[in-house]
Amino acid sequence: MYTINEKVMKYHVGYVNARDEYQKSIIIKILAKAAVISFYLLLTSCYISLISDVIFKQLSIATPLLFLLFLFIFLYTSVLSNKLMKTIHNQYVEVYDEAHYKLSINSLKLKSVHIFLLLVLSSLIYELYVGHLFFNQPIMLDFFDVLGAMAQASILTVALYFLGKLMINKKY
Structure with missing residues (x-):
């Protein structure tokens, strides 16, 4: 019997x-x-679509669709990772040597970068699309919008990084 995968x-x-x-x-x-x-190509194309929407001052359907696809892939991998962690029956990542600890920290940093990019992109799309469609604001993003989105995302990402670092249990 074959599985779906x-x-x-x-x-x-x-x-x-x-x-x-x-x-x-x-x-x-x-x-x-x-x-x-494909994850990074999708992220890049979503940013390019968002930038072109701002430059040409028109809303396209491509940006939200790319973002939803990007969000689906992100959530799908997150849910599968959580299922894997629950089958281990331990919420802590146990490391037994320095090399495995460094590998876990590097993986956590990469996940934090993914979360940061997702949060910045979702904040910019929210400001651009929701602001225009529901509040009739003009289609534009300025430097302070981008800076504010990056500040919000960095605060949450740093907090999640340190929470993830606390969940690494050293056994050496």
Whole structure:
């Protein structure tokens, strides 16, 4: 019995026969790299669409749709990560040596950058689209709007980073 993930992998990767564990790990590694690259390409295209909306002073449907797709991917990976943490039955990340601790901190920093970018983008889209559609404000973002969005996002991101750092339990 195939799971939905195996069916999707079989359809998109194109293999016919069953694969051994090494081949599956290589396929999963390639798909993981593709997912990360598509995540950043989607983020970049959403920023480009937002900037073009501001420059041409018109609202496009592309920016909110790209943002919703970006938000879906972000939430999907977050929910799967939470399910993985709950199957371990421990909310703390246990590290047993210095190298694993540094790897965990680097992963936490990368997650914090993702959260920061998501919060800045969502704040700018909120200011631009909601302000224009519901409050009839002009379509424009100035330096202080961007600076305010970055300040708000950085405060929340730093707090989440230190909360995540507290959840790393050193066992050495």
